[in-house]
Amino acid sequence: MNNIIQRFKTRTLGLIALAITICFTAIACSGGSATQAEGGISPEVAVDYVHTVLLADRTAYTKHVVSRFKTLEGKDNPKGVISAEATEGWEETGGIPLPAQMFRLGSEVAAETAEEKGIGFTYNLISTWNINDSHAPKSEFEKTAIEEVNNTGEPYKGYQEIGGQKFFSAVYPDKAVAESCASCHNTHPVHLERYPDKVFKLDDVMGGIIINLPIESS
């Protein structure tokens, strides 16, 4: 009798152990496949993360560094506390770079680092009304994207191929969030020469931030 109970217990325990094993395997497997299906960040979301960081740095630099200088591109900055200037010719005048220049300097460092790491990721400013030629829309994707962003004020995302490499690219609007964005561009000699009819107003789309994530072709 004892023997039978013993065998029953062993078998039950064996069954329970088996059930637990199956359960664990099922959970582990479903977890595993879920990780593959959902855990990998989609390029649509990855560009949003990158854009959030870029915009945060650009805004923080403008708000907490540039605005503390007494002169901003030749004009008095009443809120400034540091006797120096944020100006396009900062290297010659001993001042500090404008926000757009700071952004470009950062993007150059990032491009170099990305190349060293072999991840080929880039970002840049682009605009239909660019002061700096390196911000002109170049590829077909960039031309279409910036037109859409100018018209809608919304981000534009899609795939493009450059030199045989496939990219997921996104252009986010860069808007005149302050009066000084518009006034500095409107009165800039290059702007006046190239786009005399384009007068930016507060909240206008002035250009875009483009992010290019390389995608492995399958």
Ligand code: HEC
């Ligand atoms: C004091 C002058 C000044 C102010 C203020 C200013 N910009 Fe610019 N911006 C420039 C100059 C100069 C460039 C070109 C810099 C370069 O890359 O050499 C530029 C570049 C840009 C570009 C890239 C396209 C281009 O023209 O080359 C965008 C987009 C842009 N600025 C948007 C803005 C926005 C938005 C603001 C406000 C948050 C702003 N700018 C404030 C002077 C200014």
